[in-house]
Amino acid sequence: MDEIEVRELVPSEYKEWDLLVEKAQSGTLFHTSDWLEIYRDVLSKDLKIYGCFRNGELVGGCPIFIRNIKGMVKIANSTSIMTDYCGPLIKEGASSKASKRMQDTHEIFGALREFLCNQGFDSITLTLSPGLGDVRPFTWKGWESSVRYTHHLDLKxxxxxxxxxxxxxxxxxxxxxxxxxxxxxxxxxxxxxxxxxxxxxxxxxxxxxxxxxxxxxxxxxxxxxxxxxxxxxxxxxxxxxxxxxxxxxxxxxxxxxxxxxxxxxxxxxxxxxxxxxxxxxxxEYMNVMAANVPRFTDFIMGFSPKIVPYYTVTLRNTKYSLIRILYQATHEENE
Structure with a gap:
């Protein structure tokens, strides 16, 4: 199998990225360059869109927002405020075989994972779209995973x-x-x-x-x-x-x-x-993104929605973990 190259996209490639978002089953408005640029321009977010290429063709990728906190820690997150999910994408393969689709997913996500791990981030968090549930390319390499939920109201x-x-x-x-x-x-x-x-x-x-x-x-x-x-x-x-x-x-x-x-x-x-x-x-359905806050969940459950999971994967280095523990301990003492 041809090797996957991962690199940052330049703005002139954003149209190609948006075509991937449109075609990918897990692509959402939150992945589009139009949406991401609102965060970059209005909220002054440091935005990178990393693309995965096979033989020069864009076959996957992931937007990343980067925070550098007081020069001490460098944090990467695929989402920002008021965006619940916006994680890795892959191009839909032509094969009908589940094994081939899984192989493509693992190769692309594996290459993305290794690239991100080499960017000097102290913490990396990716939140995948609902329906994209195979996080093993990350968890098999020591990343932590957690589950979140959304609600679907079936319009039929x-x-x-x-x-x-x-x-x-x-x-x-x-x-x-x-x-x-x-x-x-x-x-x-x-x-x-x-x-x-x-x-x-x-x-x-x-x-x-x-x-x-x-x-x-x-x-x-x-x-x-x-x-x-x-x-x-x-x-x-x-x-x-x-x-x-x-x-x-x-x-x-x-x-x-x-x-x-x-x-x-x-x-x-x-x-x-x-x-x-x-x-x-x-x-086909209404996606009501109110399943992770108890008081909102209590209300929307009155419409008998289907509860749909989606997943977050996180990797933190030792330095970040220690700073996080100290920060939490300090705030507990001050309460």
Missing amino acids: ENIDSNLSRKIKRELKSAEEAGLNTRVSNDLDTYYRLFSLVYDKQNLKPPVPKEFFGRVFKLIEEKDVGYMFVSETPEGEAVASHLNLYGKKCTVTWSSALNPEFGRMGPNALLYYNEFLNLRSRDF
Whole structure:
């Protein structure tokens, strides 16, 4: 088998990378150069896209965000804030044999693994997309693995028969309050609701308005998603979802809610009406990324979703592990 070469892509190769993302089963909007560049430009993230080549053909790769903390530790992560997964990709092989597909996966991921290990990182964390579950090229070489979850709502199912009593009560409350839903593209509306969520906790929003401005621009220019809002009879938006398009699915990426209207059921109404709208379109399921936070999980389980795992692999050197232990011990003493 021909040797796999791994190297950093230059910006002129990003179109080739995006074609790989489009064709790869595990490719997502989060892998695209358009999405990654928002983090690089707005949040000043140090971004590298590493490509795996066989005979000059791009057959795999992985985006990496790099942090250098006070010159002491160098950390690599395939995800950043507000992106749950964005890990290694491989080109889909033509072979129908499972053994050949596994061999290709292990060769490409093995080459990527060795390349990353030689870049001087003290910690490396890769979070693979749902459906890409073979992490053995990493765990067989001493990497740690952990499992995370997302929720899938099957659009072929009868939503009314799957609703919990709590969700039914919330939908009744929304109806009694006269709430309705619609598609919107107003950035100010979304960021106001998003900020209210953090104001309630006396926290600053994790990303600036400019970040969402770039996301809204991407949605408008490339038709990669939409915003859905719940609003009062007077036209005041009280809850909103930013939904992104994936392969055969939509991704409920970011949600925002005015806490004062939480008891009226606006969030339940959003999910319910989104489901009814999407089942008439060319999508198979809704990917609701709220399975790793208990209070969100309790809510979405009221729609009887399928729980889908995805995996993270991590490698830390001794220096990083010791610094991490000391950091945790110091903070425990100060609490």
